[in-house]
Amino acid sequence: MTKTTGPLALGNQLCFAFYSVSHAFSRAYRQFLDPLGLTYPQYVVLLVLWEQDDLTVKEIGDRLFLDSGTLTPLLKRLEAAGHIRRTRDKKDERQVRISLTASGRALREKAEEIPRQVGCVLGLSFDEVRALTEQVAKLRGRLHDSASLAART
Amino acid sequence: MTKTTGPLALGNQLCFAFYSVSHAFSRAYRQFLDPLGLTYPQYVVLLVLWEQDDLTVKEIGDRLFLDSGTLTPLLKRLEAAGHIRRTRDKKDERQVRISLTASGRALREKAEEIPRQVGCVLGLSFDEVRALTEQVAKLRGRLHDSASLAART
DNA sequence: AACAAATAGATTGCGCACAATCGAATCATG
DNA sequence: CATGATTCGATTGTGCGCAATCTATTTGTT
Numbered sequence: 001m002t003k004t005t006g007p008l009a010l011g012n013q014l015c016f017a018f019y020s021v022s023h024a025f026s027r028a029y030r031q032f033l034d035p036l037g038l039t040y041p042q043y044v045v046l047l048v049l050w051e052q053d054d055l056t057v058k059e060i061g062d063r064l065f066l067d068s069g070t071l072t073p074l075l076k077r078l079e080a081a082g083h084i085r086r087t088r089d090k091k092d093e094r095q096v097r098i099s100l101t102a103s104g105r106a107l108r109e110k111a112e113e114i115p116r117q118v119g120c121v122l123g124l125s126f127d128e129v130r131a132l133t134e135q136v137a138k139l140r141g142r143l144h145d146s147a148s149l150a151a152r153t
Numbered sequence: 154m155t156k157t158t159g160p161l162a163l164g165n166q167l168c169f170a171f172y173s174v175s176h177a178f179s180r181a182y183r184q185f186l187d188p189l190g191l192t193y194p195q196y197v198v199l200l201v202l203w204e205q206d207d208l209t210v211k212e213i214g215d216r217l218f219l220d221s222g223t224l225t226p227l228l229k230r231l232e233a234a235g236h237i238r239r240t241r242d243k244k245d246e247r248q249v250r251i252s253l254t255a256s257g258r259a260l261r262e263k264a265e266e267i268p269r270q271v272g273c274v275l276g277l278s279f280d281e282v283r284a285l286t287e288q289v290a291k292l293r294g295r296l297h298d299s300a301s302l303a304a305r306t
Numbered sequence: 307a308a309c310a311a312a313t314a315g316a317t318t319g320c321g322c323a324c325a326a327t328c329g330a331a332t333c334a335t336g
Numbered sequence: 337c338a339t340g341a342t343t344c345g346a347t348t349g350t351g352c353g354c355a356a357t358c359t360a361t362t363t364g365t366t
Contacts, residue, residue: 009204013268014275014282015178016197017289020218022175023353024296025168030354031303041322044169051162057345065173068345070323077321094331094344115166121299122167122292129167132288136170139275143177146274150184176323183324194352210315221315223353230351247314247361 032114036107042078043111049100050108056095083107185267189260195231196264202253203261209248236260
C-alpha cells in the first residue's frame with residue numbers, strides 16, 4: 001500500500017488523477033478510433049469542425065488549448081488522410097482556413113456513437129457527467145487564468 | 154458560442170474536459186518544475202520514489218500506469234541528471250531497480266511546496282479536492298477494468 | 307535435464323505537446 | 337506613406353505515451 005497522507009502522497013494529488021484518467025480515456029477511445037484511422041487529438045479536431053466548419057488554425061487552437069506547433073503537423077496528417085482541406089485565406093494571407101471534405105463529414109456518423117459507448121463503462125448518470133464536466137472545466141479555467149497572469153509578469 | 158447539445162458537443166464531453174485540464178495542470182506545474190530541471194512525468198516518478206525507494210521499473214509503471222517504452226528513456230534522463238541510480242537486481246537479472254541518489258532525495262524539499270502553490274488557484278477546499286480526486290480515480294479504475302476486459306477478448 | 311511459456315526491460319517508430327524561433331503578412335502610429 | 341510592432345502559421349528540437357517487437361532471464365512442465 002501507498003501512504004495516504006502528506007502533501008506529496010500520490011493518492012491525494014488531483015493533478016495525477018487527471019493526468020492518469022486522461023490517458024485512460026485516450027486508451028478507451030483508441031479501440032473505437034483505431035478502426036477509423038484516427039488518434040484522439042485528431043478526433044477532437046474533427047469534433048470542433050463538425051460543430052463549425054471552415055475555421056482558422058488559430059480558432060481551432062483557441063477551442064482546444066493547442067498551438068500551431070501541435071496543430072500544423074496534425075492537420076497535415078488529417079489532410080493527407082483526405083478528411084480536411086487547408087487553404088490560405090484570401091482576405092488575410094497569414095491565416096490558413098481548415099474545411100472538411102466529404103470524407104471528413106462522413107466520419108461524423110461513425111464517430112457519433114463513440115462517447116456513448118465509452119460513457120457506459122463510467123457508471124455515471126447523465127447529470128453526474130454534466131456536473132463533473134462543468135466542475136473540471138471550471139478548474140481548467142482557473143489554471144489558465146493564473147497561467148496567463150503569471151505569463152504577463 | 155459553441156452548441157451545448159448533442160452527443161458530439163465538446164462542452165458535454167467529459168473526456169475532453171480531462172484531456173484539457175490535464176494539460177492545464179501540466180503547464181501550471183511547469184513553472185515550478187522548470188527551475189528544478191524536471192518535467193511533470195519525471196516529477197511523478199520521483200513522487201513514487203519519495204514514497205518508496207528502490208522499486209523496479211515494473212513497480213513504478215504499475216503505480217503510474219506507464220510501460221517500459223515510456224519509463225526506460227525517462228529514467229535514463231533522471232539518471233543522467235544524477236537523481237537516480239539504475240542497477241540490475243542480483244536475485245533476478247531481468248529486473249532493474251531504481252533508487253534515489255542524495256541529489257534525488259534533496260529535490261523532495263523543493264518539490265514539497267509545489268502542489269500547495271498550484272492548489273491555491275483551484276479555489277477548492279481540502280475536502281472538495283479529496284472528493285474530486287477519489288471520484289476521478291474511480292473513473293480511471295472503471296476505464297482500466299473495461300480496457301483489460303476488452304484486451305482479453 | 308530439456309524445453310515451452312512467461313516475464314522484465316530495451317528498442318523502434320509514430321504521433322502528440324510545447325517552447326523557441328522564423329518569415330511573411332497585416333496593422334498601427336506618426 | 338514609412339516603419340515598427342503585432343499576428344499567423346510553419347519549423348525545429350526535446351520529451352512523453354504507447355504499440356510492436358526483441359533479447360535475456362526465469363519459471364513451469366515433463
